[in-house]
Amino acid sequence: MDSGKILGLVDQGDGANVFKISAGTVSGDVSQGSGVDNFQMTGGTIASLTQGDSRDVFVMTGGTIVGGFDDGDIAKMTGGTIGRVNMKLDxxxxxxxxxxxxxxLVTGFGDDTIIVSGGTIGGNISVSGGDDRITVTGGVINGEIRASSGNDRFIWNAGGLIKSSILMGDGNDTAFISHLTEDTLSLTPSVDGGLGNDTLTFDNSSSAGAARYIGWESVNLTNNSRFNLAGDFFLGDSSSGTGSFTIDSTSALQVTHGAVRPYTSGQLTTLTNAGVIDMTSASSSAADTLSVYGNYVGRGGQLLLQTVLGDDSSASDKLIVSQGAISGNTQVGISNLGGQGALTLQNGIEVVQAQNGATSSADAFALKNSVSAGAYQYYLFKGGVTAGSENNWYLRSSVIAIAPRAAPPAAPPVIIRPPSAPPVAPAAPIVAADEPPVEPPTAAPVAPADPPSTVPADSPADASPTPAATTPALPAAVAGAAPIPLFRLEVPVYSVVVPAAQTLMLNALGTFHDRQGDQGLLTETGLASAGWGRFYNNDFKKSWSGTVSPSLDGSLEGFQIGNDLFSSEISEGRYQRFGFFVGQTHLRGSVKGFAEGFQGRQAGQTKLDGDNVGLYWTLSDRSGWYVDAVAIATRLDGNSQSDRGVKLETQGHGLTLSLEGGYPVALSDHWSVEPQAQLISQHISLDDQNDGISEVSFDSQNYTTGRLGARLNGRYRVSNTPVEPYLRANVWRTFGGSDTVTYxxxxxxxxxxxxxxxxxxxGVVAQLSPTVAVYLGADYDANLDSNDLKGISGNVGIRMSW
Structure with missing residues (x-):
């Protein structure tokens, strides 16, 4: 039909009928009867269509069916308008x-398939009985999707809007939500699995609103899906009672305050995590929780938490498991939310809580990342030190042993009393006949007192805390002893920076003879009359006492070039001179100290360079005595790095002041001994730095060092060259004071x-010519107290008169 108007119905009768309409109007019903019928509509209008029995075909690209389309079997609609659709049978x-x-849009009985990729449905989509399949990839559905009974399959992929509920009905149904976001899903008030063993799978989708999803026995996040859980996600229905929630290796459950619960209280759910449970991205607080009422199973997944890294009372996101079992393996990632680090003295910071009888395997969790704050390193432990904490998991910055449980109090002695005479019943009171008896008062019942607990509130746990898998070896704690702090590796490395700077500056100072060779060489007068230079080195092992007892196995080398600015003979045989020098010193070393619970732990390396400029004034006498004053300003630059790669820059400056004197006493024509004394003051100031974990600041009290020594000096001529061999010995004392590194x-x-x-x-000093002298020496250093020191140093210099 391509034009015109038919008043009334069109009845094609039984058989294989074909009806085509591109224009015109049929005011009544078009009935195709039994048989394999074919209806094609590209335009026009009909009142209704009934295709009848058999496997009929319907194609509509335009036009209008004012009423209903009934009894079709295979229908394809790309355009036009239909009042309603009711496909029955087949x-x-x-x-x-x-x-x-x-x-x-209704289909009945049979295993029906509905595909919606475009267009608009004003009412519901309903299928009745059978194992039906509904796929939505586009279009708009204003009513509900009702799958009714049967093992139905619903696929919602990449598009389409569903503005009312999805009701899967009875049966073992499956639903796939693919390539969708919460912006689309939020328009659907509920997705209900109904009764049966139902499965809901999110495929590359992001969703929220746990209350939307009802009655599912199995929920799966797959293919990079995300679910934001901010409430209770109930699994199961009134028949099954519970269900399971699974996160695959590509997907994430983002949690603020969420729970996975069974439909029936007391049943156990199962949450399986092969992906990520993330409490860090949806919230900026450390108070989020995920409660699992049942079992938690790790399948190589991650648990990401925010924690205020501090003492035992610090806040942290938390996984809570009630009644069930914690098993498998999960990597716990900790993000510090402003914690400044502190020593944990009790259980630690709780990150996993097992309650209401829940248990945990010993290898259920391990740290995903290094956890440090302030001066401390945190490790993950199963179990605390108080009763009831054995299956919880804690972050702890110390190693602590369980205090021994107090012995139960002794039973009181049994007191045996002698038998007493039986009581005599009192005589009944005499009551007048007209006087009613008086009932004795009845006291109100008193609830019996609760029996005292056999386990005090602060009683110790039954088992010692166990470090999580992959935790490095830790020291064994001693019951009753103080907790062993777990300082992070960087602490001894940074603690040695200021002492290393002091060592560098002290070597750059040296002694008068290290710089000038011998007072007998100082005979020039006038302006810029002489210059000198030296190279020095020192290989040493040195330790210091303190909180972490750092030690440095290092070497340093440096050079100096100086010149007398002015010298004069102020009286016969007595000279004074002023001069300056510049130089560089480089120190490199390996650091050990008290870190991660162990003394002498290899911790890292330090590098320090010092650029120095100095002034000196020297007064010397022909008889051999001298007084030497020196001031050196040093610019310090370098870095320190722990063995795990955490690095801290070093920048600052130092000032060294020295006053030294010596007076030789002749022992023979060739030998003399020269007592010496030196007093040194050093000031060191380093800039504050940040190593990515914490702010690190340095505060150093002034160093005061004294030296008492003696130099045995000889005078000879070898091949007409004045040669002065010498032996020397010194005692050095650095007085009280301390360096403080603050985190x-x-x-x-x-x-x-x-x-x-x-x-x-x-060493030896040789006057090679009237204008050139050389000098060299070597020393061995050792400690005189409990601080270790072993070192070998050398010095080579030259002095030239201009």
Whole structure:
């Protein structure tokens, strides 16, 4: 039919009928009767369509069916308008990519398939009985999707809007939500699995609103899906009672305050995590929780938490498991939310709580990342130190042993009393006949007192805490002893920086003879009359006492070039001179100290360079005595790095002041001994730095060092060259004071200055010509106190008169 108007109905009768309409109007019903019928509509209008029995075909690209389309079997709609669709009998197929259905789209009985990729449905989509399949990839559905009974399959992929509920009905149904976001899903008030063993799978989708998803026995996040859980996600229905929630290796459950619960209280759910449970991205607080009422199974997944890294009372996101079992393996990632680090003294910071009888395997969790704050390193432990904490998991910055449980109090002695005479019943009171008896008062019942607990509130746990898998070896704690702090590797490395700077500056100073060779060489007068230079080195192992007892196995080398600015003979045989020098010193070393619970732990390396400029004034006498004053300003630059790669820059400056004197006493024509004394003051100031974990600041009290020594000096001529061999010995004493490294203005790690050492050395000074002299020496250093020191140093110099 391509034009005109038919008043009334069109009845094609039984058989294989074909009806085509592109224009015109049929005011009544078009009935195709039994048989394999074919209806094609590209335009025009009919009142309604009934295709009848058999496997009929319907194609509509335009036009209008004012009323209903009934009894079709295979239908394809790309345009036009239908009042309603009611496909009964057979295994129906309705494929809609355009057009409008004003009312409901219904298929009955059989295993039906409905595909909606475009167009608009004003009412519901309903299928009745059978194992039906509904696929939505586009279009708009204003009513509900009702799958009814049967093992139905619903696929919602990449598009389409569903503005009312999805009701899967009875049966073992499956639903796939693919390539969708919460912006689309939020328009659907509920997705209900109904009764049966139902499975809901999110495929590359992001969703939220746990209350939307009802009655599912199995929920799966797959293919990079995300679910934001901010409430209770109930699994199961009134028949099954519970269910399971699974996160695959590509997907994430983002949690603020969420729970996975069974439909029936007391049943156990199962949450399986092969992906990520993330409490860090949806919230900026450390108070989020995920409660699992049942079992938690790790399948190599991650648990990401925010924690305020501090003491035992610190806040943290938390996984809570009630009644069930914690098993498998999960990597716990910790993000510090402003914590400045502190020593944990009890259970630690709780991150996993097992409650109401829940248990945990010993290898259920391990740290994903290094956890440090302030001066401390945190590790993950199963179990605390108090009763009831054995299956919880804690972050702890110390190793602590369980205090021994107190012995139960002794039973009181049994007191045996002698038998007493039986009581005599009192005589009944006499009551007048007209006087009613008086009932004795009845006291109100008193609830019996609760029996005292056999386990005190602070009683110790039954088992010692166990470090999580992959935790490095930790020291064994001693019951009753103080907790062993777990300082991070960087702490001894940073603690040695200021002492290393002091060592560098002290070597750059040296002694008068290290720089000038011998007072007998100082005979020039006038302006810029002489210059000198030297190279020095020192290989040493040195330790300091303090919080972390750092030690440095290092070497340094440096050079100096100086010149007398002015010298004069102020009286016969007595000279004074002023001069300056510049130089560089480089120090490199390996650091050990008290870190991660162990003394002498290899911790890292330090590098320090010092650029120095100095001024000196020397007064010397022909008889051999001298007084030497020196001031050196040093610019310090370098870095320190722990063995795990955490690095801290070093920048600052130092000032060294020295006053030294010596007076030789002749022992023979060739030998003399020269007592010497030197007093040194050093000031070191280093800039505050940040190593990515905490702010690190340095505070150093002034170093005061004294030296007492003696130099045995000979005078000979070898091939007409004046040669002066010498032996020397010194005792060095650095007096009280300390260096303090502070982490985030909270934890203060002190290193003591106090140290005593001695050195012995030998060398020679040779006057090669009236204008050139060379000198060299070597010394061995050793400690005189409990601080270790072993070192070998050398010095080579030259002095030239201009």
């Amino acid at each position: 295994d129906n197929l309705f494929d809609m990519s355009g057009g409008t259905i004003l009312g409901n 985030d203005d909270v934890d203060r790690i002190k290193t003591q200055h106090k140290a005593s050492s001695a050195d012995v050395g030998m």
